[in-house]
Amino acid sequence: MKRYKVTGKDKTILIKKVAEKLNTEISRIAYKTIEESSDKVVLEVWIKEESSENLKTTLISKEKVIVNNSGDIKKSNSTIKEKQELENKNIKEKNDENIKENKIKLSITKEGVYLKINFGDVPFNEVINLISERSIEAPEVNKINQAYENRGENIKIAEYYEGLYVSSIIEIIISEDKMEAYMNFTEPKGLELPKLKDVLEKIREFKITYGIQEENIIQAIKEKKYNLDIVVAKGTKPVNGENASVKYHINSVARKNSLKPTLLDDGKVDFKNLDIIENVEEGAILAEKINATKGKNGFNVFGEEITAKDGRDINLSKGKNTYISDDGNKIISEISGMVSCRDKKISVLDTFVIDSVGISTGNIDFVGNVIVKGDIMPDYSVRATGNIEVKGNVEKAALYAEGDIVIRGSFFGKGSGKVEAQGDVILNFAESSTIQADGNIIANEALMNCKVYSQKKITVIDKKGVIVGGEIKAAEGIEAINLGSNRGIKTDIEVGNNPQIVEEQRKIELEIEDMIKKMQQIEKNIAVLSKLKTAGQLEPEKEDFLNQLISAKFITTKTISDLKIQIEDNTEKGNEVKNATVNVHAYCYPGIKIKIRKGTYFVKEELQNVKFYYEKADVKFTSLV
Incomplete structure (x- = not known):
C-alpha cells in the first residue's frame, strides 16, 4: 500500500484533489495529519485496503508526493521512519505545555484517540481507569503500554468512530x-x-x-x-424603601390593646389600679414621624436595572388640643391633660368629674373623659368621647364611650340597661343588661341573663366567675370559672365569629335588597317614558321626570356597587377567628349551647375543667390544662 505526503492550504480541498489524482472516491482516502497551521496543511495519505489486515510499519521506502494548490503531484523519496520522526517532533512541540500541566492526557479527534502520559509518578491503573471511564471503543492494549513506556509521546490507541463519542450539550x-x-x-x-x-x-x-x-x-x-x-x-432583587411610620412617646397606644385589671397573687382581680388615664404636660412631644427611606434598585441577569419603590410618606394627623411642629414631624400637646388615642389621632382631653348622675344633673354628653364618683340612676345616660369610669352602681341606664368603660360596682340593667364602648368594658357584676365592646369585656363576679358581645374576649374569672343565661358572643374566646347552672338554664355561647361584622353584613345585604327593588321600579318607569320619547309622544314635563329617573338610576347603581364593595371588604377582614376557644375552669352544666365558627355543641352532661375548640367543622372538648 503506497503512502503519499501531500501539502496544501485547506485539508478538505487537499483530500479531494488527492482522490481525483489517484482516481478513487474520497471515502477511500485515509490520512494522518503531519503538520497543520493557519496557512499550511501537511498530510500523509493512502488508499484504504479492502481487507482489514494490519500492515506493518517498517522502514520501507515510500514515494513522497506533494500536491500543490494547482493539483500537481511531486514525487520524492522518504521513509516511514522520517515521517514518524517529523510527526513526533510536531506533536512534542505542540503538547510541551500540556505535558507540564497534566499527568495523563486523552485526546479524541476525528483522526483517532490519542494517549499521552507525562513524566513522573503515574500509576498504570490510573491510566486504565481513565480510558475505561471515557468509554473508549476497542483500545489497543499494546499501544497503551507503548504510551506508558514512551512518556511525553502522543500515541494513538484507538480509532475514531462517528457517533460513538458525543460532547456534552x-x-x-x-x-x-x-x-x-x-x-x-x-x-x-x-x-x-x-x-x-x-x-x-x-x-x-x-x-x-x-x-x-x-x-x-x-x-x-x-x-x-x-x-x-x-x-x-x-440577579439582585430591588429593595423597596421603608414607609414612613410614627413613633409614639406615650403609653396609651400600646396599652390600648392590653387594658385589663391586674391579677393578684391570691387570685383576685385588682379593679383599683387600672391606669386607664395617662396625663401629659403642656408642650410634651406625643409622637414623631420616622421619615420614609429611599429604595435600592436591583439588577437582572442581563445587567438591566430594576427600579425599586421609595417608601411612602405620611402626614401626621393631630387631634384635639395638639399641634404639629413647624417641620411637620412632631405632634405636641397644647394643654396639660389626659391623652386619648382614637383613629390614629392623638388628643389631649380634659376630664369631667361628677358626684353622681341623676335628676340633679340630667344626661351627660361630654367631649373627653367622665368620672362618676357615685351611682348612675335609672333611665339616665352618659356619653363620652373618651373613657367613662363609674365608682358606684349603674341601674337601668345607658353608657356610651368612644374609649373604655369601667363600672367598679354592679350593673343592673333590668332588661333595658345598655353599655357600649369602642374600647374595653370592665365591671364587677351585670344582670339583665346588654353589653357591647369593640375590645375585651371583663366581669369580676358574674354575667347573668345578659346579652354580651365582644370583638375580642369575654372573661369572668374572679370569685365564682359565673356566666349563666342570655347570649354571650366573643370573636376571640370566652373564659369563665363556671358556665351555666345546675338548674339547666339555657345559655347560648358563641366564639370564633366577629359579631359586629356578622351584624354589619346582615344590614348591608338588607340594604342591597331594598336598593335592587328601587332600581327595578326606576328601570320600569324609564322603559315606559323612553318608549314615548322614541315615538315622539313625550310631553315636556315628563321629559324632566325621565332625566331625573336616569340620574336616580346612576346614583342607585353606584350605591349598590359601593355596598357590594363593603361586603367584600368585610369578607377580607374575615368573619371567622381561628383558635377561638371556650375555657371553663370549674363546672360546665347541661343546657349550654356552644357555637364555635360553623360548629355547634349542646352540653348534655356536667363537665369539669374543660376547653371547647373547633376542629374539622365540629366543636370538640378536652381537659383544660
Missing part, C-alpha cells in the same frame, strides 16, 4: 422574571466534561453579564450533575 435557561439563569448539561460519551470556560462562553452567548455563579458551575461539573437545572447567574 449545554443548555441555558432564563427565568420568566429574568432574575435567574440555569445551566442544564448532558452527560458526554467518550469525551471530556465541559469546562468552566465552555459554560461561561455559552452564558455570554445569551448576553448574561450579572451575578454569574462560577462556584455553582464548577461544583456542578465536578459532581456531574447531569440533566439538572443549576443556577449559574442570579
